[in-house]
Amino acid sequence: MDKFFYLIIEGIKNTLRHKITAFTAIFSLFISLYIIGVIIIAGDNTHKILQYLRSKYKIEVFFKENITNEEAIGLIHKIKKIKGIKNATIIEKADAVRIFNDQFGENIIDLLGYNPLPASTVINVDRNVRESIKIEPIIREIRAIKEVDEIRYQGNLINKIERNYTKLVNYLPYFSGSIIIIIGLIIYSMIKISIYSRRETIKSLELIGATRMFIKLPFIFEGIFICFISVALVFPSLFITTKGINYLISNFTSFSIKANFDPYIFIWLLVLVLLISIIASFRATSSFLK
Amino acid sequence: MIEFQNVSYTHSKGYGVNNLSMSIEDGGFTFLIGPTGSGKTTLMRLIYFDLFPNSGIVKVNGLSSETINRKTIAMARRNIGMVFQDYKLLSDRNLYENIALPLHVLGFPIRDISSRVDEAIELVGLEGKENHFPDELSGGEQQRASLARAIIKEPDVILADEPTGNLDPVASFELVRLLETIHETGTTILMASHNYNLIKGRGRPIFELKNGILRVR
Numbered sequence: 001m002d003k004f005f006y007l008i009i010e011g012i013k014n015t016l017r018h019k020i021t022a023f024t025a026i027f028s029l030f031i032s033l034y035i036i037g038v039i040i041i042a043g044d045n046t047h048k049i050l051q052y053l054r055s056k057y058k059i060e061v062f063f064k065e066n067i068t069n070e071e072a073i074g075l076i077h078k079i080k081k082i083k084g085i086k087n088a089t090i091i092e093k094a095d096a097v098r099i100f101n102d103q104f105g106e107n108i109i110d111l112l113g114y115n116p117l118p119a120s121t122v123i124n125v126d127r128n129v130r131e132s133i134k135i136e137p138i139i140r141e142i143r144a145i146k147e148v149d150e151i152r153y154q155g156n157l158i159n160k161i162e163r164n165y166t167k168l169v170n171y172l173p174y175f176s177g178s179i180i181i182i183i184g185l186i187i188y189s190m191i192k193i194s195i196y197s198r199r200e201t202i203k204s205l206e207l208i209g210a211t212r213m214f215i216k217l218p219f220i221f222e223g224i225f226i227c228f229i230s231v232a233l234v235f236p237s238l239f240i241t242t243k244g245i246n247y248l249i250s251n252f253t254s255f256s257i258k259a260n261f262d263p264y265i266f267i268w269l270l271v272l273v274l275l276i277s278i279i280a281s282f283r284a285t286s287s288f289l290k
Numbered sequence: 291m292i293e294f295q296n297v298s299y300t301h302s303k304g305y306g307v308n309n310l311s312m313s314i315e316d317g318g319f320t321f322l323i324g325p326t327g328s329g330k331t332t333l334m335r336l337i338y339f340d341l342f343p344n345s346g347i348v349k350v351n352g353l354s355s356e357t358i359n360r361k362t363i364a365m366a367r368r369n370i371g372m373v374f375q376d377y378k379l380l381s382d383r384n385l386y387e388n389i390a391l392p393l394h395v396l397g398f399p400i401r402d403i404s405s406r407v408d409e410a411i412e413l414v415g416l417e418g419k420e421n422h423f424p425d426e427l428s429g430g431e432q433q434r435a436s437l438a439r440a441i442i443k444e445p446d447v448i449l450a451d452e453p454t455g456n457l458d459p460v461a462s463f464e465l466v467r468l469l470e471t472i473h474e475t476g477t478t479i480l481m482a483s484h485n486y487n488l489i490k491g492r493g494r495p496i497f498e499l500k501n502g503i504l505r506v507r
Contacts, residue, residue, distance in 0.1 A: 002397070002398075002399050003397045006394050018382065198382075200378075201380050201382070203378075204378045204380055205391075205395070206367075207367065207372055207378065208367065208392050208439075209364050209366075209367035209368035209392070209395055210364065210395045211361070211395075212360075212364075214395060
């Protein structure tokens, strides 16, 4: 037991003995983990941003002039059954007059002597779907209803957003995976270099009769200690970054979204970096042992 | 007991030892002399199983170069204390930590380590330097620290490879005297040197290595 504690303490002492190496390692790990953390947070919040944008999707359907409010309600029930539609709000003929009045400052009935404005409905699409929303099939189904006179929607904008979202969903895992692999290799190389600089120590320990495990464990514990420090620094930094982004969004933009910070990110980062560090320390020391 | 049976080892650059046979009895004190490049270090490395013969057998304390494996090499080295010309002290640890290291390797309880280190430091005359780092010590002091590290685990054998190579004559003489003191406790000692004047007239067997070939002087 004394021996095991000695090896743990040696691992921690090694960090203090080689302050510049340790500082470089902690700094590099901090930067690497911060980038990974930002990617994880961005990935985690992508859907939220999309949901916000999707909440702005609107389809306005105008019924033929002769359709009464009651008939319009029946048609709306029919429209609601179309796959991909979340809800639909009726704008009765009288509501249309009010809206006209609000927008143009004139009462159309006073002008024309009758109400020419049709009943209509504003449709919201179901935004809680992971896959991209296909707006055209919905429009086709609505258009097939013979009582529908006109449909207004931001087709190009919706298609553009959905197309870019699909691209993001398709490429983000590859992009994140590549970044994580590159950063993993950086961490791995950094630990190897740090151990390489102490190959004489490894040789001396070998000559004293130290077993391979006795030589490796302090390096592994040192790596673990450095990882803990790095993650402990990264976690509050990511938290502050998220808070900062939310502050900027709420104070300087008109978006009503809030980036979410998942506390489990701490565990993910720690597991990731510990895994890389243990493998790198183990392999690097092995390469200097006969 | 250290025994060489027709041992040959050639480095890639050509030098080494050639068909060498010898034995050193337990408790013996033997000097090994020869010019630089004569094969002294190769012979030492063969003893602590850092090299393995191209042909022949090396036996140390009952362990044979033919059958030894990676794990038993570490065990074999625990019974061998080594002193090198370049000391091989760990520059990032102080004197106390350097000397205590073999005891940690052997798994000694922490409470026993302190008293043993104090004894070793006293034996080599480095009291008061416990917290000094190797680069804060003179060459002679570093070599005595290296010797303290070698003897602290009370090994059966001490191999001293040119231990006086970087020392002035006075420090060299003191170191040989220290080795003789340690030998009195029954430790087998093999000391390599190229300084014949330092070892002559001490009444110890002297092996001479020249171009990898051994003869008794």
